[in-house]
Amino acid sequence: MTSVSIVERGGGPPQRRRRSGGGFSYVLPALVLLSLVFVLPVLLLLLRSVTEPTLGLQNYAELVESATYGRVFLNTFLVSAVVTAITVVIGYPIAWLLVILPRRWADLLFGIIILSMWTNLLARTYAWMVLLQRTGVINKTLIGLGIIDEPLTLVNNLVGVTIGMTYIMLPFIILPLVTTMRGIEPDLLRAAALCGAGRLDAFRRVLLPLSLPGIAAGGLMTFVMSLGYFVTPSLLGGTSNMMAAELIAQLIQSLLNWGMGGAAAFALLVLTLALYALQLRLFRRAQAGRA
């Protein structure tokens, strides 16, 4: 058994992918399944958005005209962008630490990050609520230390949402970053040092460019996931920074206004895809520019 696989792997040049169309038939079942499970429901919702309550585009017209929906969407993208930026800034050094730490410590740190991911989302969000509130640990500590006199308003507003979401999103940026960083030869950094680069230069001109794909992948994932976030903004946010998912859930679950809910969901999807395409394009251009 073992010997066979060695022979297979070792024997001959690596096989190029065959050019015949045979590959397509392999992905066909997966494609059908994905279409049924993901594409079809979206299309049905899209259909509802132009047929309920009556045939036409009135839901979309209202979406564009209403200041409320506009504000909710703007807020959604703003919060997602802020959260993404902060997760990159915090996640980057943690990811690098995971790469350079001795194995045992890295495993421990990794365990903590994974464990936080596995803990119930609702429980984590409530925990933040308790920590951040006016009578919470953070405010009490700061007052006790004499740093502030009045409790800070850290929750039920944008600050609360940002802190909670950043915390929840961190693993999603750290993991892709670690994968990318592990692929970077440490020798390159040593070589940079030998050539006279200071730490900052080595970071700016060697590490950062090489880890850029990780930042792009992780950042995009964080951004897109943030756009659809529901529980955390609902519990830690105020009403002036409601996010799109909450509004859509409310329209569909409680008000049974599926036409409007569908229109809002579809608009969010289109905007997300547009941003995704834009980032992909910018990223490709940046890569091509360097090559």
Next chain:
Amino acid sequence: MSKLLSVGALFGAAILWSTPLLAKDMVFTSWGGTTQDAQKEAWAKPFAKQSGINVLQDGPTDYGKLKAMVESGKPAWTVVDVENDFAVKAGKDGLLEPLDFSIIDKSKLDPRFVTPYSVGSFYYSFALGYNRDQFRKKTPKSWSDLFDLSSFPGKRTLYKWSAPGVLELALLADGVAPDKLYPLDLDRAFKKLDTIKPQIIWWSGGAQSQQLLASGEAPIGMFWNGRIDAIRRSGVDVGISWDQNLTAADALVVPKGTVDKEAAMKFIAFATSAQAQADFALLTGYAPTNTGSKELLKPDVRATLPDEHTQGQINLDMAYWAEHRDEIAKRWYDWQGK
């Protein structure tokens, strides 16, 4: 080996999958948490024992899901606990089975909460709750105290969603007579709410409301009465004012096209019986909808229930809300977001 395992898994999955379809099973859906636990204890368990019909629990209630199930033609839910204004609207929209009152005895049920498609499952009040630690000298008494920032400073917490309750209490605080509440004067209500808007922390679920009150984060606010009761029983010093408490009921409904209509009717008949309603009230602090339940409860328990506080009690008008919920919602979110 792995083949055997996967066959076993498939078999297991098949059994699990088919369970709700067996004739002797039904699915009861409610809001989860302590309320559903109590419904399971007081209604589902004894009902299963008596009838031989096994009651599976699902939740939380989601109107979108209910509508989708009915439209798909085979709802998996047999009986669902919903809010009363939804019951009224869904009955009109053809999402519900008419109830069979030859099985369900409505002669003993509070007529305020009975429609052709629903009966009250329990009733609650929105009442004024406060944390005594923060208001030692003077305690708040009425909805207008909720708006009195100088006598009762601090954050206040109100129900976040566009639903019966908040607008009504704002109007009452502004001096509108209880019998003149409907149709709601939205301009006036929002104007009144504007006066405390920066001080409002919105709660979106019962557990959150309890957390806010118990921690003192928001020492005063509107709450479901059962939630205040639960905090008090856990040892936190909270007070409640029943002055102009606003009542509404949850309702039991049957999604249209459900597989086992008869089991549904039997379950509802059982759940609204005097004993089952009394048992549920004992566990939750919400009031029974069966008028015969009172005598089955001890006086000290009865004192905590909304049906002992009918003096000045105001019924939220579910028919009005069923009609106007959409348009109110638009203004509600618009105002909240500003």
